Amino acid sequence: MRRARRFFLIALALVVGVTTLVVAAWALDTSRSDGKVARSVTVAGKDVSGLDRAELASVITDLAGSYRGQPLRVDAPGGGFTIDPAEIGLAVNERATIDAVLDVGRSGDPVGRISGWVTSFLHDREPAVVLAVDRAAVYRVVAERDKDRKPPTEPKVRSEKGRLVTVDGVPGLGIDPASVLDALSRSGANGAPVEVAVERGPVPPRFDVVDAARLVSAGEAATEAPLAVTVDGQAGEVPGAKLRSWLRSVSDDTGIRLAVDTVKATDELARLLPDLGTPAVETSFTVVDNAPHIVPGTPGKACCAPDAGAQIDAALKARLAGRAAGGPVALPDKPREPNLTVEEATALGVKEVVGTFTTNHAPNQPRVANIHLIADMVRGQLIQPGTTFSVNDFVGKRTEEKGFVVDHVIEDGKFTESVGGGISQFATTTFNAAFFAGLEFPEYQSHSLYISRYPFGREATLSFPHPDLKIRNPSPYGVLIWPTYTGRSLTVTLFSTKWVEATQTNQTKEPRGPCTRVRTERTRLYLADGTTKVDSVQALYRPAEGVDCT
Numbered sequence: 152m153r154r155a156r157r158f159f160l161i162a163l164a165l166v167v168g169v170t171t172l173v174v175a176a177w178a179l180d181t182s183r184s185d186g187k188v189a190r191s192v193t194v195a196g197k198d199v200s201g202l203d204r205a206e207l208a209s210v211i212t213d214l215a216g217s218y219r220g221q222p223l224r225v226d227a228p229g230g231g232f233t234i235d236p237a238e239i240g241l242a243v244n245e246r247a248t249i250d251a252v253l254d255v256g257r258s259g260d261p262v263g264r265i266s267g268w269v270t271s272f273l274h275d276r277e278p279a280v281v282l283a284v285d286r287a288a289v290y291r292v293v294a295e296r297d298k299d300r301k302p303p304t305e306p307k308v309r310s311e312k313g314r315l316v317t318v319d320g321v322p323g324l325g326i327d328p329a330s331v332l333d334a335l336s337r338s339g340a341n342g343a344p345v346e347v348a349v350e351r352g353p354v355p356p357r358f359d360v361v362d363a364a365r366l367v368s369a370g371e372a373a374t375e376a377p378l379a380v381t382v383d384g385q386a387g388e389v390p391g392a393k394l395r396s397w398l399r400s401v402s403d404d405t406g407i408r409l410a411v412d413t414v415k416a417t418d419e420l421a422r423l424l425p426d427l428g429t430p431a432v433e434t435s436f437t438v439v440d441n442a443p444h445i446v447p448g449t450p451g452k453a454c455c456a457p458d459a460g461a462q463i464d465a466a467l468k469a470r471l472a473g474r475a476a477g478g479p480v481a482l483p484d485k486p487r488e489p490n491l492t493v494e495e496a497t498a499l500g501v502k503e504v505v506g507t508f509t510t511n512h513a514p515n516q517p518r519v520a521n522i523h524l525i526a527d528m529v530r531g532q533l534i535q536p537g538t539t540f541s542v543n544d545f546v547g548k549r550t551e552e553k554g555f556v557v558d559h560v561i562e563d564g565k566f567t568e569s570v571g572g573g574i575s576q577f578a579t580t581t582f583n584a585a586f587f588a589g590l591e592f593p594e595y596q597s598h599s600l601y602i603s604r605y606p607f608g609r610e611a612t613l614s615f616p617h618p619d620l621k622i623r624n625p626s627p628y629g630v631l632i633w634p635t636y637t638g639r640s641l642t643v644t645l646f647s648t649k650w651v652e653a654t655q656t657n658q659t660k661e662p663r664g665p666c667t668r669v670r671t672e673r674t675r676l677y678l679a680d681g682t683t684k685v686d687s688v689q690a691l692y693r694p695a696e697g698v699d700c701t
Contacts, residue, residue, distance in 0.1 A: 189256035193275045195343075199252060207249055214280065215243035221344035225293075227326050227351045232296040236345065239292055240285030241335070247281040254278075282345075284335055287404030290357065293328040300325030303356040305402035306363040308370065308409065313392035315370045317363040320356030327354045358407040363400060370398050370409050373470035378463070379479035382427035383452040386479060393423065394467065397460075411467055413460025420455045420463075420482065428452040428484055434491040435531055436501060436631050436646075443631055443646045445496045448489030456483035491533075499533070499629030500648035506588025507644040510580045511604060514638040517556045518573025522641055524554050525577045526634035533631055534624040539593055540632070542578065543619040549574065576641060577634070578620045579610040584643040585622045586688070589651035589675045590630065594621040597669075597690030608658055608669030608690045626650050652676040656685070666700035667692050 225231045303323035334347035374394040397416045434448035459482045466480045534540045549555040595611045596618035631646040657672035669690040
């Protein structure tokens, strides 16, 4: 036992002594190399031991130059690719590399530092060259050069039923850019040219559903309130649900973010805000010396110019960034052209009288004001080829707010009074002008009591909403309605291109109970080919007020 204890104490003393000597030698050696590279250090195969910072910097600068222009090879099963390092911004981070080399043997716990110093007598210490790369460029270049790659589908944000929702991403297949970045971070010790080996396999999306969910939260908050806008100084707003319908996620080298589909936004803004801006002055007709003339229209302003979507995008980006709104977004306007161009108006062939009729009335009665008012309202209206003009649709209900006054009307076969009384004279006069112009009548109704100042069996009345007077233009030309009046008469003249000769060719009467049904025959001679067509209009007259025809 005594001998064993003595042996242990001697061994312990030797270990302590040796350790003390090693530590002392390490301390002495380290102090001598203070500010210089430690012993047995090589960088990319070049011995830099004992160099001071300036000397080391010169070596690293030369080393950095050797990377420039050297091809970078990425090897993978099934095929890789070679690129110029500049394509991914690969370069030596000289300062970081110098710091890493000078740090060899001077960082970490003491035991590790001493152990590293001891092993340096057996082999060199090789700190890696610190390489800098453009991460976004790596993702882009790998996607471009990996020819057999099936790209991953990034998670998305889209609008669904007025809310923003996430759509999961889907992995792709090929070389994962993240593995290339990892391999590059470990390749610096080998020097130039750089070669890395990676596997081919699943390529996950760069972003995950958490990133997309974050965008959903931000997008919902940014579109909670409507967006105030103006067009040509007129105010409107875009509802939050509509704003959300324009948002989509965009994934690229810089990240995943929300953006506005500017094309969709611009297109839908025009439909959403159709009344904002300035109306166009429509191309119209006037009549001088009984001849029609075209009055060119002028453009107005409407929503919206093609860059309106970009304005919405900028406004929502400001909201997403938490910046306060600086007032309504002034959307750029676009010209609002007249519905009818001068060329189109010219092509309509409005050039001559095709039908005219005059009726007389006593002067200085309230009904005269109503006749003049409705004549002024309808004057200049154009019936396009193949279309129908409705007096009630155009004029609307006759009201005092519109300027109509009370006068005599016929209701349910009896004379009474109502606002707009007397305008049936306008209806009858227009009806007869259209009759002789060869136009057609999808809807009309005669007075229930015959009035002697109107043609027997060939007249029409008006009320609201019915009976209405509807005139259809079956010709290939436009028809201009041009009423004129004096204190005692009303004339309605229709201008177009004469395409038919219309005449009254017969009239018959037959009883219907105590009433009389009148059928007035019209023959139309078509000037283009000489063919004729016979049609008729009808009237039903009561013999006196209050008499029922059935």
